[in-house]
Amino acid sequence: MASTTPLIQVKNLQLYFGAFHALKNVSVDFNAGELIGLVGDNGAGKTTLIRVLCGIHKPTSGEVWFDGKRVEKFHPKLAIDQGMETIQQSVGLCDNLSIARNFYLGREPVRRIMGIPILDFKKMRDMSSKVIREFGLRDNVSADDEVERLSGGERQSVKIGRAVEFKNRVVIMDEPTNHLSVREREHVNELAVALKEQGLLVIYITHDIFQVHKLADRIVIMENGEKIEDALTSAMSADALEEIIRQGGRKVEKRGAV
Numbered sequence: 062m063a064s065t066t067p068l069i070q071v072k073n074l075q076l077y078f079g080a081f082h083a084l085k086n087v088s089v090d091f092n093a094g095e096l097i098g099l100v101g102d103n104g105a106g107k108t109t110l111i112r113v114l115c116g117i118h119k120p121t122s123g124e125v126w127f128d129g130k131r132v133e134k135f136h137p138k139l140a141i142d143q144g145m146e147t148i149q150q151s152v153g154l155c156d157n158l159s160i161a162r163n164f165y166l167g168r169e170p171v172r173r174i175m176g177i178p179i180l181d182f183k184k185m186r187d188m189s190s191k192v193i194r195e196f197g198l199r200d201n202v203s204a205d206d207e208v209e210r211l212s213g214g215e216r217q218s219v220k221i222g223r224a225v226e227f228k229n230r231v232v233i234m235d236e237p238t239n240h241l242s243v244r245e246r247e248h249v250n251e252l253a254v255a256l257k258e259q260g261l262l263v264i265y266i267t268h269d270i271f272q273v274h275k276l277a278d279r280i281v282i283m284e285n286g287e288k289i290e291d292a293l294t295s296a297m298s299a300d301a302l303e304e305i306i307r308q309g310g311r312k313v314e315k316r317g318a319v
């Protein structure tokens with residue numbers, strides 16, 4: 062169930078890349094415990110909006126509020142510290158490191174022997190073994206295996222498990238099921254729903270309006286740098302939403318509940 066104060070509030074966001082107007086007065090609320098489908102055609106501005114939230118781009122004007130506080134500085138490290146994790150198909154894991162090392166990438170636990178700090182491999186292995194089982198990795202995969210040998214769906218599971226274990230509050234899934242088999246896609250989508258049920262905000266970027274309509278509580282459509290629709294999935298069919306994207310926000314008559 063979504064809480065009343067939005068976890069993230071975006072207010073009148075404008076972003077220019079030089080003379081190019083990439084985000085045009087975008088305002089949108091994102092609530093904890095909600096799964097939001099962020100959709101729109103190629104170049105609509107979805108990734109740019111997310112990059113502002115992740116501290117990669119500083120907006121030209123407008124405001125972002127996180128958990129009731131205005132974000133003053135845009136920096137990826139600050140966004141990560143606030144509990145923001147981005148899950149993309151192709152990035153986020155180092156192929157030549159073990160699952161355990163990937164799990165703790167940048168947050169490696171340290172223990173001291175005679176005052177000398179050393180990486181706590183046992184802790185990394187034990188914790189990541191537990192999590193990868195919970196997140197459905199095959200029994201013959203061990204936390205010591207290199208990520209290279211994992212399937213696309215298993216890689217996504219490691220990233221999602223990491224987000225949960227480190228108590229992330231926001232998980233941004235950017236085309237998380239691209240190139241996955243039907244089964245793996247279902248598994249990743251089930252995990253996305255499980256994350257929102259645990260109270261996380263899940264922002265799910267995709268081109269597959271029909272897939273995300275089944276999962277999401279709300280769909281936000283972007284077009285040419287603008288937000289052109291923000292609708293509860295219970296209030297609008299996937300067909301109607303697809304029509305809005307097809308027509309680029311021009312008035313669509315074919316609305317209605319699913």
Ligand SMILES: Nc1ncnc2c1ncn2[C@@H]1O[C@H](COP(=O)(O)OP(=O)(O)OP(=O)(O)O)[C@@H](O)[C@H]1O
Nearest residue numbers: 078081083101102103104105106107108109110283
């Ligand atoms: N760093 C940048 N410099 C200049 N233009 C950029 C930059 N990043 C994005 N753009 C432009 O901003 C527009 C929006 O791009 P964005 O990546 O946000 O679209 P998108 O909705 O995520 O598209 P896709 O679904 O294809 O990934 C595009 O026209 C893109 O070329």
